[in-house]
Amino acid sequence: MKGDLRSAVFVTSWPAYLIVAAGALIMLTPFYFMFVFATHSRTEIFNLPPPLWFGDHLIDNLTNLTERLPLWHNLGWSIYVALASTLLTLLFCSMAGYAFALFEFRFKRSLFALVMATMLLPSFMNMIPTFMIMDVLGWIDQHRALYIPGAASAFGIFLMRQFALTAVPRELIEAARMDGCGEFAIYWLIVLPLLRPALGTLGLITFIASWNNFIGPLIVMRSVENYTLPLALRSMQSTTNTEWGALMAGAAIATIPLMILFAVSSRQLIAGLTTGAVK
Amino acid sequence: MRLPATFRISPRWAPYILISPFLVLFGVFSVFPLLFSFYLAFHSWEPTGGLQAMEYVGVANFAFALQDEWFWKALGNTAWLALASGLPQHLVGIPLAVFIHLSFKRLRVRDSVAGIYFLPFITSTVAITILFSSLYSTDYGLINAVLHTLFGTENIDWLGKPVYVKPTIAFIVFWRYLGFNVVLYLAALQAIPKDLYEAAEMDGAGRWHQFWCITLPSLRPMIFFGVTLSVIGGLQLFEEPFILTDKGRGGPDQAGMTSAIYLYRMAFDFNDFGGASAMSWLLFIIVALMTWLTNRAFRPHKGSV
Structure with a gap:
């Protein structure tokens, strides 16, 4: 049997x-x-x-690549934009997520519903308005156009709120307040450390999303020296007689950091990206 | 006793300060642009002419889009691609997740296997699509070389012939998103109580029977979620076809031109921002409608969640 x-x-x-x-x-x-x-x-x-x-x-391929592209600029901008967008996103989303989880304020419910609704908005809706607003602000060809607009992302706020609901005990905040701890100190010294695991996950997701972002730079960046890596690679592909070897070396450069990041954090990353689904 | 608060934020104001960056960014970069785009949809405007060049045209932009051959063609392409890349993600993803779930009992191993499938999802679309465009190359590409060795087929002009462009794009999209769905389904499979299967085994139910009567019904909420994501994602497909086709124009006979690409071209190639805005609102309605329909078709039965 x-x-x-x-x-x-x-x-x-x-x-x-x-x-x-x-x-x-x-x-x-x-x-x-x-x-x-x-x-x-x-x-x-x-x-x-x-x-x-x-x-x-x-x-040879790398030399070829640096001759055809301002590769070090592109790589540098990719890193810069990814880091800036990660830091800003962590700051703004943790602030908003903490507020939505532990405070009562006017329009809280409707505001949160609005945040959720924007998650469902198709990305192409923003394509043309984004270009126009950047034009009005004079941010065309400026890197801040890549990391500021998305820094209060709906997904990030949702992630932070969900985590804060269970990870930040209301009594602890009350007790700190009784002891005369200021609101800023509470956020910085108590809430942020408690949110650390969620900050790690959101940081990873934001860094990767920014590193891979193509449509954003495609719409606002104008000069090759300011391109991030994906856009730079694309610009090299569109010339006739594509230098495939060099281009593949560039693609590998764009891929290797992500593979390393993934190798050390795949479990956390996968859990974070599938949050909404698993509740 | 409380300390005198001179330079202190009161708890009453704290939440407003905490959400202020969100409110500012949300207002400036989401709400305002969206309203502006709605306003623009009823105007004719070329940005080179400055703001005063804006002219009210009523519903002309919408009427133009609805009569525009390319608008419908792009919509048809998008629907085709969403279906051809989305459906297999689940038809392959579900059994694959079940196989992984059954074959690898140790959580570490299972996670690593899932990780391999997940890898394409997190890597740069641009890098990957550029690579695929070389693999798909007609005379010297690896894919044709493999097909020729295995089946003796003639070289196929994957990116040059309208009939092949869509399947080519659909495969890349499928390849990229399969792992995401596998991971979703694996999470759902882990949540199914084991005693359900034990009870079924006692009753002499075979594996196949167990799959149909326990696994699939339990996965229903996740299928609903996954299919919704595929529909939303598929209908806004942009990067893969944009990079695969020459100058991002949608390929031969516009066979790979998705709605998002046409929208982009309308604004940035043809400088018709009013028309593009009207089109984006039409597409929005279509996407919302499709999402609602998927909702109706796959919504979990009441009480089964």
Whole structure:
């Protein structure tokens, strides 16, 4: 009986393993070729059959890339914008999330409903108005246009509020107030440390979203020196005779930091990104 | 006793100060632009002419969009792509999640496997799409090379022939978002009480039967959530087709031109901001309608959540 069960499980399992493994291979193969192609010249990439193993043109490709793009500027701006947007988002969303979770104030319910509603607004609704408002503010080709508008994101406020509801005990705040602790000190010294796990998750998500952001820079950035990495890569692709090797090296540069980040934090990241769903 | 508060914020005002950055940013970058875009939808305007060049045209922009061949074509493309990339995410994602759930009992291993599937979701769309455009290349691309070796097929002009453009885009979108759905379903599977299966086993229910009668009904709320996200996401598809097609124009015969791309072109290629605004509101109505329909079709039964 026991043997029967085991064999039944085995028989139903090995095709399952096989399918899962094949799927994983399909997920990983493109990344593998991104790195392989980054080490080959344009002509090698378009050999038949294409190269399946690493070559020795990585340095050439990187040199080529820096000749065609102000790569260090682009990389620097990508880092700068991602960091600035992460810091601002953490600050503003934790403030608002804390207020929505632990305070009573006028229009609280309707305001929160409004925050939730904006999460459902399709991104293309904002495309044209965003350009116009940046034009009016004189923020075209300015990096602040990339990190300020989204710094009070609905998703971030929602995440912070949900977390604060359980992680910040009301009695603790009351007790601190009784002891004469100011409201700012309460937020900075008590609430923020309690929110730390959620801040970590939101920080990761914001950094990655900013690092990958394409539509934002596409609409407001004008000069190549100010481009972030994705837009810079795109601009190189649109020229005729694309330098595939160099472009792949650039794509790899845009991908590697995320892979490292993901390797150290995948569990936290996945949990954060699926919050709304799992409640 | 309380300390005298001279430079102190009273708890009564604290929440307003705490939400003020949100209120300012929300007002300036969300509410105002949205209202302005609504206003603009009834005007004809080229930004190069300055604000005084704005002219009231009534519903002409809406009428134009509704008669515009490309508007409908883009909408059709978008619906096609949303369906062809969205449906497989769930039809493949659900069984895959079940396989992973059943095959890997140790949580660490299961998380790593899910992580592999999740990886495409967090990497840069631009980097990935650029890579795919080389893999899809006609004469020397890896995909054609593999197909030729396996099946002896002629080289396919994936990005140059209208018939192939949409499937090409749909596959990349599917590839990118599959892992996200797998992770959602894995979380839902973990929440199904084990005794349900034990009871079913006692009654002699086979695996297949268990899947149909326990697993699938329990996943219903998550299917609802996942499909809603796919519909919303699919209908605003922009980056993948924009990067895959030459100059972001939507490819041969506009076969890959989605509504979001057409909107972008209308404003930034053709300089018709009024028309583009009207179009964005029409699209908004369509997206809201589609979301509502999905809601109706997949909403969990009352009391089953």
